[in-house]
Amino acid sequence: MTGPESGRLHLAVALDGAGWHPAAWREPDARPAELLSASYWTDLVIEAERGGLDFVTFEDGLSLQSADPQRRDGRTDQVRGRLDAVLIAARVAPLTRHIGLVPTVVVTHTEPFHLSKAIATLDWVSSGRAGVRVRVSARPDEAAHFGRRELPAGPDARADLFAEAADYVEVLRRLWDSWEDDAEIRDVATGRFIDRDKLHYIDFSGRWFSVRGPSITPRSPQGQPVVAALAHATVPYRLVAGSADVGFVTPHDRAQARDIVAEIRRLQGSAGRTAQPVHVFGDLLVWLDRERGRAAERKARLDELAGAEYHSDALSFAGTPAELADLLQDWQQAGLTGFRLRPATIPHDLAQITRALVPELRHRSSFPEKYAVSTLRGLLGLVRPVSRYASAS
Amino acid sequence: MTRPVKPVHLAAHFPGVNNTTVWSDPRAGSHIEFGSFAHFARTAERAKFDFLFLAEGLRLREQHGKIYDLDVVGRPDTFTILAAIAAVTDHLGVAGTINSTFNEPYEVARQFASLDHLSGGRAAWNVVTSWDAFTGENFRRGGFLPQSQRYERARTFLHTTWQLFDSWHGGEIAADKASGEFLADPDAGRFRHHDAHFDIEGHFDVPRSPQGRPVIFQAGDSEEGREFAAADADAIFSRHSTLTAGQDFYADAKRRLAKYGRSADELLILPAATFVLADTDAQAAELAHDVRLQQVSGPTAIALLEQLWNRDLSGYDPDGPLPEIDPVLGENTTARGRASVRMHRDPMATAREWRARAAAKNLSIRELIIEVTGRQSFVGSPATIAATINDYVQADASDGYILVPHITPGGLDEFADKVVPLLQERGVFRVDYTGTTLREHLGLPPRREAHPAAARPAARARTTADGTRAAS
Numbered sequence: 021m022t023g024p025e026s027g028r029l030h031l032a033v034a035l036d037g038a039g040w041h042p043a044a045w046r047e048p049d050a051r052p053a054e055l056l057s058a059s060y061w062t063d064l065v066i067e068a069e070r071g072g073l074d075f076v077t078f079e080d081g082l083s084l085q086s087a088d089p090q091r092r093d094g095r096t097d098q099v100r101g102r103l104d105a106v107l108i109a110a111r112v113a114p115l116t117r118h119i120g121l122v123p124t125v126v127v128t129h130t131e132p133f134h135l136s137k138a139i140a141t142l143d144w145v146s147s148g149r150a151g152v153r154v155r156v157s158a159r160p161d162e163a164a165h166f167g168r169r170e171l172p173a174g175p176d177a178r179a180d181l182f183a184e185a186a187d188y189v190e191v192l193r194r195l196w197d198s199w200e201d202d203a204e205i206r207d208v209a210t211g212r213f214i215d216r217d218k219l220h221y222i223d224f225s226g227r228w229f230s231v232r233g234p235s236i237t238p239r240s241p242q243g244q245p246v247v248a249a250l251a252h253a254t255v256p257y258r259l260v261a262g263s264a265d266v267g268f269v270t271p272h273d274r275a276q277a278r279d280i281v282a283e284i285r286r287l288q289g290s291a292g293r294t295a296q297p298v299h300v301f302g303d304l305l306v307w308l309d310r311e312r313g314r315a316a317e318r319k320a321r322l323d324e325l326a327g328a329e330y331h332s333d334a335l336s337f338a339g340t341p342a343e344l345a346d347l348l349q350d351w352q353q354a355g356l357t358g359f360r361l362r363p364a365t366i367p368h369d370l371a372q373i374t375r376a377l378v379p380e381l382r383h384r385s386s387f388p389e390k391y392a393v394s395t396l397r398g399l400l401g402l403v404r405p406v407s408r409y410a411s412a413s
Numbered sequence: 414m415t416r417p418v419k420p421v422h423l424a425a426h427f428p429g430v431n432n433t434t435v436w437s438d439p440r441a442g443s444h445i446e447f448g449s450f451a452h453f454a455r456t457a458e459r460a461k462f463d464f465l466f467l468a469e470g471l472r473l474r475e476q477h478g479k480i481y482d483l484d485v486v487g488r489p490d491t492f493t494i495l496a497a498i499a500a501v502t503d504h505l506g507v508a509g510t511i512n513s514t515f516n517e518p519y520e521v522a523r524q525f526a527s528l529d530h531l532s533g534g535r536a537a538w539n540v541v542t543s544w545d546a547f548t549g550e551n552f553r554r555g556g557f558l559p560q561s562q563r564y565e566r567a568r569t570f571l572h573t574t575w576q577l578f579d580s581w582h583g584g585e586i587a588a589d590k591a592s593g594e595f596l597a598d599p600d601a602g603r604f605r606h607h608d609a610h611f612d613i614e615g616h617f618d619v620p621r622s623p624q625g626r627p628v629i630f631q632a633g634d635s636e637e638g639r640e641f642a643a644a645d646a647d648a649i650f651s652r653h654s655t656l657t658a659g660q661d662f663y664a665d666a667k668r669r670l671a672k673y674g675r676s677a678d679e680l681l682i683l684p685a686a687t688f689v690l691a692d693t694d695a696q697a698a699e700l701a702h703d704v705r706l707q708q709v710s711g712p713t714a715i716a717l718l719e720q721l722w723n724r725d726l727s728g729y730d731p732d733g734p735l736p737e738i739d740p741v742l743g744e745n746t747t748a749r750g751r752a753s754v755r756m757h758r759d760p761m762a763t764a765r766e767w768r769a770r771a772a773a774k775n776l777s778i779r780e781l782i783i784e785v786t787g788r789q790s791f792v793g794s795p796a797t798i799a800a801t802i803n804d805y806v807q808a809d810a811s812d813g814y815i816l817v818p819h820i821t822p823g824g825l826d827e828f829a830d831k832v833v834p835l836l837q838e839r840g841v842f843r844v845d846y847t848g849t850t851l852r853e854h855l856g857l858p859p860r861r862e863a864h865p866a867a868a869r870p871a872a873r874a875r876t877t878a879d880g881t882r883a884a885s
Contacts, residue, residue: 052588104527110496145497232550
């Protein structure tokens with residue numbers, strides 16, 4: 021089997037600003053002046069946890085948000101400005117107990133050593149609920165914010181960025197394993213705090229960087245925090261199949277979902293990871309109202325406020341929670357193991373997910389009644405791996 | 414005329430990865446689980462301390478090419494743990510050490526600005542520099558920096574982050590639902606910096622935080638480090654905790670400020686200080702000796718001696734006399750990843766001094782190391798320690814202390830319960846927080862803009878394409 025256990029459906033919610041629609045911040049219940057406050061994010065994650073969701077993701081990038089994926093748009097009518105996603109996750113962690121916390125991090129310009137210990141520390145402060153969604157950046161403006169490198173150019177540019185991301189994840193994973201679980205011995209008789217034979221140099225050397233190790237942070241509660249990536253084509257599917265625990269994909273119908281899952285499973289095989297469970301989650305932008313037709317009305321109203329219909333990479337769904345539950349169950353049959361829902365507006369669509377969709381799925385026995393385990397790996401049915409460096413003895 | 418009584422500033426240093434920290438004590442808890450950090454932070458906040466301080470090291474220390482295993486090893490990521498600590502405290506400042514060599518200004522600026530937002534204005538940055546290729550092996554950049562350039566890069570790095578912090582002035586976020594204007598300034602966050610170290614430009618993506626920028630700490634003791642602090646820091650984390658050394662350092666540091674147009678109240682001197690507390694002074698003295706024995710085990714004594722001798726001394730008995738052989742001169746190849754080794758500037762002279770001292774008092778290796786390294790700063794009853802701290806502050810040996818307990822996480826509890834109330838009774842330490850930001854706790858004057866908002870008149874008032882006035 022190449023996917024995790026079937027049956028239940030996994031649910032995550034993708035948090036971004038006041039919601040994913042560009043005019044979401046203008047809704048009467050939106051809190052656009054509080055997007056930089058700890059209490060805003062705490063409230064959202066507590067709401068998601070109330071719904072028993074597996075995890076939340078936090079969007080991030082190394083530039084101001086932009087409607088143009090390649091450059092700054094200079095717009096003043098949409099949410100601009102944000103906080104570091106890893107720090108939001110850490111700030112929320114001690115105030116929640118069950119839900120996984122998955123910040124987005126750009127790997128193109130950051131240091132794998134720093135990120136490795138940051139995510140390991142997120143795992144410590146959340147008692148085993150950390151993950152990270154890695155993303156690459158091909159934007160010239162983000163490169164200019166760092167001034168350190170020329171972005172890859174030419175026909176292989178994109179493949180190079182993703183190959184570098186794969187190396188980056190390899191370094192994260194090696195560093196997370198670089199302390200064996202029982203390295204700390206506190207042996208008063210010999211005066212040794214650690215058994216240094218259980219700490220390991222990772223000696224990674226690749227095209228873009230080399231890292232010696234070991235980490236400065238001891239192995240975290242999950243051992244290996246969860247790695248996720250969003251993917252829209254074969255090159256990023258390869259990153260999901262070869263490096264990640266969870267892939268977010270954007271099919272627009274059931275047939276596409278089936279094809280994408282098949283491609284990722286095939287690539288898992290080529291990467292020698294057939295035995296490794298890899299979740300494939302469908303991403304959906306959702307507008308939800310119990311009253312039929314109401315969600316579509318809201319969508320039309322906000323599109324008008326924004327001046328144009330909002331198109332995203334993911335399918336936009338507007339309907340009732342029961343209709344969405346139908347769709348999720350249908351697509352689950354195509355091989356998706358879960359869904360990452362992007363609330364079009366916050367808090368409305370987030371609360372519709374936690375208070376209407378989840379009860380509907382529970383009613384259909386597709387979603388657990390309550391949290392049964394305390395780590396994100398546990399929620400996703402992933403075992404806690406022993407360190408790759410642990411001796412067989 | 415009598416001079417006004419100075420307020421005492423107190424902060425708490427989470428016990429570090431060195432032999433001050435006693436992990437072998439039965440009361441010693443985890444150095445990595447969040448519960449330890451939460452306990453420590455809550456104690457510091459209960460005691461109304463200014464801030465909690467975290468050190469950092471980006472490569473595990475080695476001795477003789479092997480990971481050093483006698484001290485606590487392992488620590489969390491600074492930013493991440495501070496953000497989590499901000500969740501379990503309401504007032505306590507969160508101060509972290511972040512290296513300016515193995516980071517980039519854009520990323521560090523967005524992390525500190527984020528931490529300042531998420532803590533409601535409590536962030537501080539202890540700016541440190543490195544140049545060593547040893548640590549560089551963990552980073553893309555590698556160990557590229559000549560030692561002579563490390564302060565230049567640090568200064569430039571710091572000033573570049575200031576440019577980023579100041580690229581938002583506050584008030585740009587209109588978030589006006591009715592008009593649909595979210596940003597009042599379409600060009601908010603614009604920056605450009607070009608010099609030998611950094612060539613960056615664009616738009617910073619974190620709007621202005623409560624403090625505008627984090628409080629800046631500096632810890633280096635060299636001539637260059639002191640000038641760096643005089644020019645740019647809000648506080649110095651010094652190592653001069655005794656009365657006379659403290660007074661000398663204090664006078665020196667404050668004297669340097671005038672050159673940069675700064676007044677004495679713009680830079681606080683906060684030495685790191687250890688303490689041993691007991692009911693009576695005599696009991697405390699006895700306890701202090703026991704703690705020193707815990708801090709300097711036989712193997713630790715040999716390891717510390719090797720760091721000066723720069724050679725393998727594992728054959729020596731820690732309870733026997735000092736080696737007859739001399740230190741190996743030149744590059745220290747014995748211990749790596751340790752700042753303290755650089756302090757042995759003239760190993761031969763120090764070895765002579767140590768031998769003379771051991772001979773005069775008939776000391777073993779372990780007894781000598783106990784004497785020459787890290788004696789506790791404050792030893793005594795609560796009344797003695799409170800009086801001494803206050804006396805030192807009033808005598809300008811410091812503006813307060815960053816206390817380094819030797820037990821994690823409970824080593825601060827007794828100080829909070831017994832010493833702090835006495836300082837409060839004397840009226841020299843706050844009974845409750847009066848401000849919300851760390852800058853306010855530290856009593857620092859309002860920050861002067863390095864890059865005044867007025868420098869960008871174009872952003873003050875502009876007309877958008879549709880003719881409405883967008884910003885004021």
